[in-house]
Amino acid sequence: MRPQLMLSFYIFLTALFAALLAVPALRRWALGTGSLDLPDEERKVHSQATPRLGGVAIFLAFLFAMLMFKEFNLQVRALMAGGLIIFVTGLADDLVGLSPGRKFAGQILACLVTMTVGDLYLSNLGDLFGFGEIVLPLWLAIPFTVFAVVGMINAVNLIDGLDGLAGGVTVIALATFFVLDLHAGSGECMILCAALLGGVLGFLKYNVYPARIFMGDVGSLLVGFLLGFLAIQLTQNPGQSISPMVPVLVLGVPIIDTVWVMTQRMLCGGSPFVADRTHLHHKFLDLGVQHRFTVLIIYGLSLFGAVCALQLHEQPEYLLLAGYLAVSGLFYLALRFVLRHRDRFPLLQRDSQAGLKQTAAYRRMQDLADLAVNGLKALVGLLLLLAVLAGGRASTQEAIFALAVVGSGAVLVWLTRDPGNHFFHGFLYLAGLVLIVLLEQAGGHRIVGELDVARAGLILYGLMAPLVVVKIIFKRPQEIYLSTPFDFLILAMSLSLVIVSPEVTLAYNLPWIVGKAVLLFLALKIVAISARSYANQVCGAMLAALVIVVVRGLG
Structure with missing residues (x-):
């Protein structure tokens, strides 16, 4: 495993420095061409036009690092092929705008290409209900994999609402995947995590509050796509011993936020894809918690899920699922109570926008x-x-x-x-x-x-x-x-x-x-x-x- 660890280190450094150099150049280009994310009082929290092509730097850094050090096997080639489709889809949305239907078509096409070329399917769900392992046949594994990865793509896209939020949550998830594969895997997932981690960290330097650049749809779609297939690779490849529920714990915050928000929208008779201010970070902002501390709270929640995943990854899937649903449900009930009785919690109103x-x-x-x-x-x-x-x-x-x-x-x-x-x-x-x-x-x-x-x-x-x-x-x-x-x-x-x-x-x-x-x-x-x-x-x-x-x- 030491050669894989050394290779991961060099790939990480290459991606990190590539992103550190690429992000400022892309920012200057975006400012010069007007490719900016404009403020929107109804659902966006930034107050000035900001470049939104940081995801391009993440993808280029990730690709450059992999090309420099790694000979691609079939699965990595499949991820690159699907990632390129996602990259083009997100870039087109950032530059000219795409309808939700076309964005979904691009996401589904990327998933199908990666699944077909790399033979990556989410088929073994583990013992989710205590009655034995659930193994899906191929005809059912294909649509279920598309549903899971497209869901992950949009979960990251939807949580990308505050400066540094999606990038920080992604860093925590990638670092956790890296550690899991280091101890229990073949090292292939480790290398991919290192390349993406370097790219996201290099971008995150310019994305923390107040952000100088956003990752845009090209970044959030790409990161969600890679996280989804990295989770599949970590749990489904032969010889892997990681439970399929472990990535759910690691990515629990964006997953439960997406499920909760879309369910509420449909129950209210609206479209689940219409943007609003009902996300987890919006709820904290409504409580009076300011931008910085809201991001830190969600980081803490993500880190809690990552630590639980590392400590409990050998536990049965049904216990992990029950624990995840119970903790998530209690958390949202508590948050709902605080929102309805915010006058009882004056401490939340004392948070200041002024920095330390x-x-x-x-x-x-x-x-x-x-x-x-x-x-x-x-x-x-x-x-x-x-x-x-x-x-x-x-x-x-x-x-x-x-x-x-x-x-x-x-x-x-x-x-x-x-x-x-x-x-x-x-x-x-x-x-x-x-x-x-x-x-x-x-x-x-x-x-x-x-x-x-x-x-x-x-x-x-x-x-x-x-x-x-x-x-x-x-x-x-x-x-x-x-x-x-x-x-x-x-x-x-x-x-x-x-x-x-x-x-x-x-x-x-x-x-x-x-x-x-x-x-x-x-x-x-x-x-x-x-x-x-x-x-x-x-x-x-x-x-x-x-x-x-x-x-x-x-x-």
């Missing part, structure tokens, strides 16, 4: 966190002094590499003094990594008494870590530490170094070295970004320290 960062307490913490910059300057200075005084002996190859880093750093100082420059950040990371490697070689060198270089460095890193964490949490709006694709690329490269080979990892203690390099990089970046003069000081100090350490090491 606008509170006085948060601003006070920002002022205190600014003091961490001075602390980090002192700790970084002590670490550089420690490296200069006790740098280890460098080999010829290490010296050449260190001098190359020094040379590139000198060029950067001459070319740019912008603390936000990505190449400058790359220099800080490389210089810190080289310095740490050279310092590791002098770990046993005594400084004072029993205090050696390794122990002194550990103390400095231990003091540095909480200051870095506090400053990142309570950063100011203009301060960007872990927000650009380049930052995530550095973290991904660091993780790749750690897991590249068990032998290399053990021989060089890579997790420890890379962890300290990332911590030092963040500390240097925090100091450098705080002021342009600090950026020059940091760069100059790193260059001087490297030169001295290399010269002393070669001596």
